[in-house]
Amino acid sequence: MTGPAHTGSYLSDPRVRPMEWLPWVLALVCYFAAPTYLPLGSYILIMILFALSLDLILGYAGIITLGHAAYFGFGAYVAAILAVRVTADPLIGIAVAGISAGLLGWLTGLVILRMRGLTLLMLTLAITSICYEIANKATALTGGADGLGGFNMKPILGLFKFDLFNKTGYLYCLLFLFVAWWLVRRIIYSPFGASLTGIRENVARMHALGSPVYQRLVAVYTISAALAGVAGGLLTHTTEFVGLKVLSFDLSGDLLVMLILGGVGRIYGAFVGPVVYLLAQDSLAKQFPEYWYFGIGLMLVLVVMFARGGILGIVDRLLLRIRRGNT
Amino acid sequence: MTPALETRNLCKHFGALTVAEQINFKLDAGARHALIGPNGAGKTTFVNMLMGGLAPSSGAILLGGVEVTRQSQRQRVKHGLGRTFQINSLFRSLTVVDNVSLAVAERHGVAWGMFRPAGRYRSVVDESMQLLDTLGLLEDAKLSLAALPYGKQRLVEIAIALGMRPKVLLLDEPAAGIPSLESHRILEVLDALPKEIAILIIEHDMDLVFRFARKITVLAQGAVLMEGSPAEVSSDARVRQVYLGERRE
Ligand SMILES: Nc1ncnc2c1ncn2[C@@H]1O[C@H](COP(=O)(O)OP(=O)(O)OP(=O)(O)O)[C@@H](O)[C@H]1O
Ligand SMILES: [Mg+2]
Numbered sequence: 001m002t003g004p005a006h007t008g009s010y011l012s013d014p015r016v017r018p019m020e021w022l023p024w025v026l027a028l029v030c031y032f033a034a035p036t037y038l039p040l041g042s043y044i045l046i047m048i049l050f051a052l053s054l055d056l057i058l059g060y061a062g063i064i065t066l067g068h069a070a071y072f073g074f075g076a077y078v079a080a081i082l083a084v085r086v087t088a089d090p091l092i093g094i095a096v097a098g099i100s101a102g103l104l105g106w107l108t109g110l111v112i113l114r115m116r117g118l119t120l121l122m123l124t125l126a127i128t129s130i131c132y133e134i135a136n137k138a139t140a141l142t143g144g145a146d147g148l149g150g151f152n153m154k155p156i157l158g159l160f161k162f163d164l165f166n167k168t169g170y171l172y173c174l175l176f177l178f179v180a181w182w183l184v185r186r187i188i189y190s191p192f193g194a195s196l197t198g199i200r201e202n203v204a205r206m207h208a209l210g211s212p213v214y215q216r217l218v219a220v221y222t223i224s225a226a227l228a229g230v231a232g233g234l235l236t237h238t239t240e241f242v243g244l245k246v247l248s249f250d251l252s253g254d255l256l257v258m259l260i261l262g263g264v265g266r267i268y269g270a271f272v273g274p275v276v277y278l279l280a281q282d283s284l285a286k287q288f289p290e291y292w293y294f295g296i297g298l299m300l301v302l303v304v305m306f307a308r309g310g311i312l313g314i315v316d317r318l319l320l321r322i323r324r325g326n327t
Numbered sequence: 328m329t330p331a332l333e334t335r336n337l338c339k340h341f342g343a344l345t346v347a348e349q350i351n352f353k354l355d356a357g358a359r360h361a362l363i364g365p366n367g368a369g370k371t372t373f374v375n376m377l378m379g380g381l382a383p384s385s386g387a388i389l390l391g392g393v394e395v396t397r398q399s400q401r402q403r404v405k406h407g408l409g410r411t412f413q414i415n416s417l418f419r420s421l422t423v424v425d426n427v428s429l430a431v432a433e434r435h436g437v438a439w440g441m442f443r444p445a446g447r448y449r450s451v452v453d454e455s456m457q458l459l460d461t462l463g464l465l466e467d468a469k470l471s472l473a474a475l476p477y478g479k480q481r482l483v484e485i486a487i488a489l490g491m492r493p494k495v496l497l498l499d500e501p502a503a504g505i506p507s508l509e510s511h512r513i514l515e516v517l518d519a520l521p522k523e524i525a526i527l528i529i530e531h532d533m534d535l536v537f538r539f540a541r542k543i544t545v546l547a548q549g550a551v552l553m554e555g556s557p558a559e560v561s562s563d564a565r566v567r568q569v570y571l572g573e574r575r576e
Pocket of ligand 1: 344346364365367368370371
């Protein structure tokens with residue numbers, strides 16, 4: 001037995017398993033099979049990227065946060081303001097959104113990661129609230145409660161135009177998600193990733209064996225914030241609009257629910273969670289809006305009480321049972 | 328010769344409770360030194376202060392003659408200090424070899440590596456495996472730590488500390504929780520440690536203490552009661568009263 005898959009272990013085999021290509025194949029199949037769903041599809045891809053960034057700090061490093069929307073929203077606003085005022089080139093926009101969000105993550109991380117537990121949780125909340133209020137009040141720059149729109153993104157590399165059906169936008173998001181996935185996967189399988197797992201499991205021991213715990217946390221927090229910023233930038237680019245919702249507590253909460261639903265600390269929980277949650281929301285919330293949050297709440301209780309590993313945890317257990325049954 | 332480790336007037340108060348009172352202590356190079364004392368005497372607190380997890384109220388700590396009182400645990404580890412915990416402090420969901428590799432990777436300075444898979448750091452993995460081999464844990468290397476029996480977990484506790492290649496090793500009751508029949512395994516391991524390492528061992532099992540230590544310090548209510556050879560300590564009336572006698576009751 002070598003522990004669950006996708007942990008930063010000195011024993012795990014870092015090669016990509018055949019199953020790990022499945023999400024990408026499915027994503028491409030959707031592109032051809034469901035062209036009318038591509039706006040929703042793009043949003044799902046963006047939320048997967050966002051959830052992946054959260055998984056890195058929450059699932060691997062054990063940093064509990066209710067404020068990850070700060071970096072997503074910051075990236076989204078930076079991308080929008082840049083498009084309005086400086087350049088509407090998408091790749092430059094993503095780079096700047098990612099770097100700015102990473103910088104914000106680094107600066108805030110330096111302060112808040114000295115804390116742990118509930119204090120840390122409150123601080124992450126506070127940071128999001130502050131960002132929200134700034135975006136709300138600085139109307140000249142952000143459009144305040146009306147949001148910021150009215151800009152048109154230039155074609156990617158001057159070649160691929162954003163279209164109404166989001167065909168380009170979908171592939172654009174998919175590409176960035178793929179790069180982020182590759183990066184996160186590398187990190188998780190590295191010694192750095194293993195040390196993050198160590199910090200999550202037993203921070204006192206990590207200190208005692210000479211690990212620079214705080215610096216490690218700041219580093220991973222910065223990376224995660226940058227990825228969240230990229231996700232935010234993608235949302236701005238594909239919708240050509242940004243509103244206060246991207247900095248809301250609701251978004252941080254929804255994100256957390258999606259990740260827990262999919263399974264925390266296993267990379268692909270960040271894929272499964274948003275897909276299930278957002279597809280369910282798309283079909284159910286329209287028909288039974290009054291029951292949606294009740295349903296989500298109930299589901300969350302069930303997952304937390306009976307299926308700690310989320311949907312992927314359940315799948316793991318089923319597979320294990322089938323395998324045992326065969327031998 | 329400068330002692331490997333030294334404290335000067337080390338004090339620690341928890342509110343009104345004094346857990347360390349003016350402790351002046353010296354650990355010689357290559358020492359086999361035991362720290363004994365009744366429950367609650369302040370032994371673990373002392374180790375916590377030495378290691379840097381707990382700040383003393385006053386006094387100084389010197390490692391190889393260098394003052395480290397204000398230094399972080401990380402800095403002290405770099406100076407060659409390592410410890411084990413009285414209550415297992417391990418990475419339960421990780422494999423046994425990962426538990427050790429985390430320490431070895433820090434020491435090799437490769438734990439910041441973000442892009443190469445951990446398993447490709449052969450020198451880290453090989454060294455961890457070798458260490459487990461010398462402790463008789465090679466067959467368990469790939470098991471999840473939580474699957475090990477308690478006695479073997481205690482050995483992993485030591486293995487992690489050895490992965491740090493400490494020059495000064497603090498062992499907080501390494502055999503705690505193990506039936507004395509099995510504790511000989513721990514003693515074997517301790518006996519086989521390189522002579523250059525200065526070792527401070529906290530232990531309640533007097534057989535183990537007398538077999539291992541060449542010098543004993545007795546702590547009672549946060550203060551050093553006496554210090555001497557095993558023979559001196561075992562014949563001391565005060566020690567018998569506060570410690571040995573009490574244990575026999
Ligand atoms: N963080 C703390 N806050 C308050 N009191 C503490 C704290 N840590 C330890 N103590 C108290 O300090 C005293 C010494 O504790 P310590 O754990 O150092 O004893 P010990 O000699 O290691 O005992 P044992 O043999 O049982 O391990 C105890 O009375 C304990 O209750
Ligand atoms: Mg103790």
